[in-house]
Amino acid sequence: EAQVTQNPRYLITVTGKKLTVICSQNMNHEYMSWYRQDPGLGLRQIYYSMNVEVTDKGDVPEGYKVSRKEKRNFPLILESPSPNQTSLYFCASSLHKATGQRGDDNQPQHFGDGTRLSIL
Amino acid sequence: AQKITQTQPGMFVQEKEAVTLDCTYDTSDPSYGLFWYKQPSSGEMIFLIYQGSYDQQNATEGRYSLNFQKARKSANLVISASQLGDSAMYFCAMRENTGGFKTIFGAGTRLFVKA
Numbered sequence: 001e002a003q004v005t006q007n008p009r010y011l012i013t014v015t016g017k018k019l020t021v022i023c024s025q026n027m028n029h030e031y032m033s034w035y036r037q038d039p040g041l042g043l044r045q046i047y048y049s050m051n052v053e054v055t056d057k058g059d060v061p062e063g064y065k066v067s068r069k070e071k072r073n074f075p076l077i078l079e080s081p082s083p084n085q086t087s088l089y090f091c092a093s094s095l096h097k098a099t100g101q102r103g104d105d106n107q108p109q110h111f112g113d114g115t116r117l118s119i120l
Numbered sequence: 121a122q123k124i125t126q127t128q129p130g131m132f133v134q135e136k137e138a139v140t141l142d143c144t145y146d147t148s149d150p151s152y153g154l155f156w157y158k159q160p161s162s163g164e165m166i167f168l169i170y171q172g173s174y175d176q177q178n179a180t181e182g183r184y185s186l187n188f189q190k191a192r193k194s195a196n197l198v199i200s201a202s203q204l205g206d207s208a209m210y211f212c213a214m215r216e217n218t219g220g221f222k223t224i225f226g227a228g229t230r231l232f233v234k235a
């Protein structure tokens with residue numbers, strides 16, 4: 001089954017304790033992305049990756065790191081979590097054809113089920 | 121700078137009626153894509169419909185259609201024949217295609233369908 005898998009789904013931890021949220025997709029998608037969802041703010045992009053070893057900042061990258069060593073995996077790393085990073089996190093992936101043909105770049109994103117992080 | 125605005129925090133619609141959810145956007149990129157996603161109370165994000173900036177015709181997917189007015193920079197979602205299962209949060213999103221591929225989302229509209 002085609003899917004984006006996030007682990008863990010729920011995590012309660014304490015300020016300053018490094019954590020990693022795993023994201024994996026089995027659709028051979030080039031584009032992967034992390035978002036956080038907070039009430040009244042919608043989803044805000046943290047980081048995205050166009051392909052292996054290619055990552056770029058979204059709108060709210062501060063306090064987060066990512067890596068893309070393999071095409072299927074895109075972990076989100078919080079080196080020193082703080083309470084303001086308490087949120088619902090989504091990983092997403094999509095094809096990125098980059099053919100130059102109009103419309104080919106715009107592929108819908110497939111989302112994981114979300115990870116609810118609470119930083120105390 | 122990119123921006124997506126959804127001005128309706130919440131909306132009510134009677135079952136079987138049509139409803140329009142508003143979305144306006146701002147971009148200087150001539151090439152971009154507009155998306156609508158649905159988030160039911162269970163939390164998952166479900167893709168509904170897509171419109172490309174170069175598309176001449178409005179997109180349709182079953183009961184969903186996108187009223188795309190490029191000059192006004194609006195991309196409203198129209199749901200026809202509303203069903204109780206349409207009660208959910210709806211997000212408008214945009215992705216630019218040049219100079220980066222960031223995606224931005226609006227704050228969302230919560231739709232309540234009344235029986």
